[in-house]
Amino acid sequence: MPPMEDKDIQISDKDIIIAVPSILVAVGILSLPAKIAQETISSDGWIPLLISGIVMIFLTWLVVKTVSSFPNQSFFTISSSLVTKPIAIILTLLFVIQGILTAAFEVREIADISQIYLLNDTPMEVLSLVFLLVVIYAVSGERAGIFRLNTLFLPFIIIISLFVIILSIGWIEKANILPIFKTSIGGYAEGIKSSIIYYGNIGFLLFYLGFAKQPKKAPKMAAIGMSFTVLLYTLLFIACVGVMGNGAVSNIIYPTLDLSKELEIPGGFFERFESVFFTIWVMAIFTTTVIAIDITVLALQSVFKKLRKLNIILFIAPTVYFISLLPKDYVEVSTLSNIVTVFALVLLFVVTLLFTILLKIKGVK
Amino acid sequence: MSRTSFFNRRKLKTNKPEQQNQTKTTIELGKNLAENLKNIKTILGEPSDLIVRETTLGGTDKKCAIVYISGLVDQDLVNNNILKVIQSNMNEIDPNQIDVVFQEKIAITDIKKDNKFDESIDSLLSGSTIFFLDETDTVLILGTAGGEKRSIEEPQSEALIRGPREGFVESVQTNVALIRRDIKNSNLRFNYHDVGNKSKRTIVVSYIDGIVNPTIVQEVNRRVKSIDLDLVAESGFVEQWIEDSFLSPFPQMINTERPDRVASSLLQGKVGILVDGTPFALIAPTTYSETLKSLEDYYERWIVGSLIRILRYIGTFLALLLPAIYIALVSYHQGMIPTQLAFSIAAAREGVPFPSFVEAMLMIITMEILQEAGARLPKNLGQTVGIVGGLVIGDSAVSAGIVSPIMVIVVALTAISSFTNPSYSVGIGFRMLRLFFMVAAAIFGLYGIILAYIMLNIHVANLKSFGIPYSAPFAPAFVKDWKDSVIRAPITMLEKRPTYLKPEERQEKSKNEEKS
Numbered sequence: 007m008p009p010m011e012d013k014d015i016q017i018s019d020k021d022i023i024i025a026v027p028s029i030l031v032a033v034g035i036l037s038l039p040a041k042i043a044q045e046t047i048s049s050d051g052w053i054p055l056l057i058s059g060i061v062m063i064f065l066t067w068l069v070v071k072t073v074s075s076f077p078n079q080s081f082f083t084i085s086s087s088l089v090t091k092p093i094a095i096i097l098t099l100l101f102v103i104q105g106i107l108t109a110a111f112e113v114r115e116i117a118d119i120s121q122i123y124l125l126n127d128t129p130m131e132v133l134s135l136v137f138l139l140v141v142i143y144a145v146s147g148e149r150a151g152i153f154r155l156n157t158l159f160l161p162f163i164i165i166i167s168l169f170v171i172i173l174s175i176g177w178i179e180k181a182n183i184l185p186i187f188k189t190s191i192g193g194y195a196e197g198i199k200s201s202i203i204y205y206g207n208i209g210f211l212l213f214y215l216g217f218a219k220q221p222k223k224a225p226k227m228a229a230i231g232m233s234f235t236v237l238l239y240t241l242l243f244i245a246c247v248g249v250m251g252n253g254a255v256s257n258i259i260y261p262t263l264d265l266s267k268e269l270e271i272p273g274g275f276f277e278r279f280e281s282v283f284f285t286i287w288v289m290a291i292f293t294t295t296v297i298a299i300d301i302t303v304l305a306l307q308s309v310f311k312k313l314r315k316l317n318i319i320l321f322i323a324p325t326v327y328f329i330s331l332l333p334k335d336y337v338e339v340s341t342l343s344n345i346v347t348v349f350a351l352v353l354l355f356v357v358t359l360l361f362t363i364l365l366k367i368k369g370v371k
Numbered sequence: 372m373s374r375t376s377f378f379n380r381r382k383l384k385t386n387k388p389e390q391q392n393q394t395k396t397t398i399e400l401g402k403n404l405a406e407n408l409k410n411i412k413t414i415l416g417e418p419s420d421l422i423v424r425e426t427t428l429g430g431t432d433k434k435c436a437i438v439y440i441s442g443l444v445d446q447d448l449v450n451n452n453i454l455k456v457i458q459s460n461m462n463e464i465d466p467n468q469i470d471v472v473f474q475e476k477i478a479i480t481d482i483k484k485d486n487k488f489d490e491s492i493d494s495l496l497s498g499s500t501i502f503f504l505d506e507t508d509t510v511l512i513l514g515t516a517g518g519e520k521r522s523i524e525e526p527q528s529e530a531l532i533r534g535p536r537e538g539f540v541e542s543v544q545t546n547v548a549l550i551r552r553d554i555k556n557s558n559l560r561f562n563y564h565d566v567g568n569k570s571k572r573t574i575v576v577s578y579i580d581g582i583v584n585p586t587i588v589q590e591v592n593r594r595v596k597s598i599d600l601d602l603v604a605e606s607g608f609v610e611q612w613i614e615d616s617f618l619s620p621f622p623q624m625i626n627t628e629r630p631d632r633v634a635s636s637l638l639q640g641k642v643g644i645l646v647d648g649t650p651f652a653l654i655a656p657t658t659y660s661e662t663l664k665s666l667e668d669y670y671e672r673w674i675v676g677s678l679i680r681i682l683r684y685i686g687t688f689l690a691l692l693l694p695a696i697y698i699a700l701v702s703y704h705q706g707m708i709p710t711q712l713a714f715s716i717a718a719a720r721e722g723v724p725f726p727s728f729v730e731a732m733l734m735i736i737t738m739e740i741l742q743e744a745g746a747r748l749p750k751n752l753g754q755t756v757g758i759v760g761g762l763v764i765g766d767s768a769v770s771a772g773i774v775s776p777i778m779v780i781v782v783a784l785t786a787i788s789s790f791t792n793p794s795y796s797v798g799i800g801f802r803m804l805r806l807f808f809m810v811a812a813a814i815f816g817l818y819g820i821i822l823a824y825i826m827l828n829i830h831v832a833n834l835k836s837f838g839i840p841y842s843a844p845f846a847p848a849f850v851k852d853w854k855d856s857v858i859r860a861p862i863t864m865l866e867k868r869p870t871y872l873k874p875e876e877r878q879e880k881s882k883n884e885e886k887s
Contacts, residue, residue: 020848124818125703136815140822140829147833150840150847154832157846159825278707281817288821 026231032294039246043256045196054197059236074221082308105302110329178248206350404505443498445517481514526628543647553634620800623836656837677858686791695808703816728813843871
């Protein structure tokens, strides 16, 4: 059998379902409950979370449907035929920026969090460098290998999340959940605003759709993947607020990690369960970062056809590392986080609108 | 891509003209009997075990000779079925027509004509007897290979509690027959290859036509043909030559001594590779989950089989991670250990002068040395090593305060866990990886362990065995194959062949068989 070329890879329906949570679930969910709890009263945060989730499920379905009506074509070719080549180049390069920024943000956050929860004395620069090296190792392999990695890691992420959610059921206090529906309309709007940005990175999926084995099924699969992610976020939010209460959650930086700190593992096998939780969560952050860098490579390759994968990686990796070192403290990190997520979301909206409208006008060739 | 360049490099090296090849081409078969015999003696260096029996055809004065190497042939066959026939009365036949005469007369089934000198010598060296007739430039090669053989015994390296007691032997003919006895199917195929520059070895690629994925067979045959070695001494040479990645710590083929294992793999759509001269056959392609399967899982009832398999997965994780986790917890994350246990670990480590990484390394290396010493020693000495090593060193190391008792428990548990892996060569790979994890844990604690684990997964996700992803059936997810992966579903539910091999014929049991 000849060695498989990257162009030959085919991704199945299952791969698409798995890719969605692999792209989305990362550092965001660790701080998400705090952001939403700040805007809402008691446990009401699940409503904006769910609403923004449903909006995003629909948006994903729409954009995936539009893109996958051009089967087996790269994002660049599709956008060239829809919005002329110069704009297509700009759009693709914007995704390159999104990929680099996302990767840098994840690399920075993982170093920060592991310094808080795992290794207090190791310098942040070293932690992020090691992580980035592992990510580069993954990206320089086959693209099909990345999908296999997603498949290998997702079960761990699901199991550890379910474990936390199920354990926290026993710790939920009624006073923290009730009363419901006390938030004002403005609060809900703010909540939606701060929760919807967590789904912006789904735009990465568009680049992989060209490899889909059954493009017709892709919108449904992407929607299933999205629903799973929305459900996971909502459940984790309810667990956080239910166990720790709205007040506490909105004042913690990473409530999801602190939720696992509150829990006591039956049997007393481990103390400080949040360390275990975060250790497993490194896998989720890893898949997101790998995909972000891989998309950057893919996008650059689709515009500059002569560039070799390894050269691109050698150029991107230092950039990512450099950007990840830029923020000086937590405030600046969250500014970076805001920039990255809002940028991703706006880009996704623009692409969705442009593509859907132009497809309606021009029709599929 | 790396593969072809690797081959090319090796080919360039061996491309130099070689002496033996030159002598092979210079001499040709002549019509003169005496000259032919002289040539054969010169080429082989007149060895004393080369038997040349010159005689005349029975009843005529036509000269002829049979040549063989004693020890390689079946003596009775040569005496009774060849010599006796030649010396018997041949008056009625025209002795010049060599083929007519002897294809009718000589009582051996495996007989062929040849007129090339080097080919005759090759077959002479593999145990054939050569018949020369004066005034003819054609010889007969008579298949008389025989000699001493080991009888079929229970496999040493893969003993099962329940299961057939026969194992492969060194003779490839016997091994092929053993597989044939297990699979009585007309689609069972054996492709023979003669491989080796200085010494030919028979390599047999076996598969079941109609079940196997033909591209896999083609690929195996292509790679086997590309072998460019002086001598293929063991199936290990074949394995290392044809494997996909020579940098991987994981074997990409399973080696086995058990005919039943090869047979069941063939029926799943895999390819078996038998090498003459070794009882170890290779099974390709293989995946990670295959290496954790033992045939006994299928021979026992499914609950037992499944539980034992789960145990093996746990054992693998322990063998890989336990020392690393110990190092990480003790040196970086003391807070994660339950308080009571933390106190007792701290108390046990009281007098130990080394950091936990050094302590663990000391014990693990000692353990590896013991294992290696025990593996090479004669059986009765092996026990002594076990007692001296395990009991004396372990016990006195603790009382001398070099290591803590907890460390001894960790190392012992790790060692025992690594033996739960049914495949020895996979086990060795894990022994290397364990050190890697320990180093990672020593530098970065749990963070290091999870990054090392991710790296291991990246490697496995990119590894392939003959085009089949090594991480199948987990990733890419072949959900239908999961019932025979970590668990082993009841045999009545395992009707379908594994789908990850993309075999041609999906149904393992045909409808007719099911009815009867």
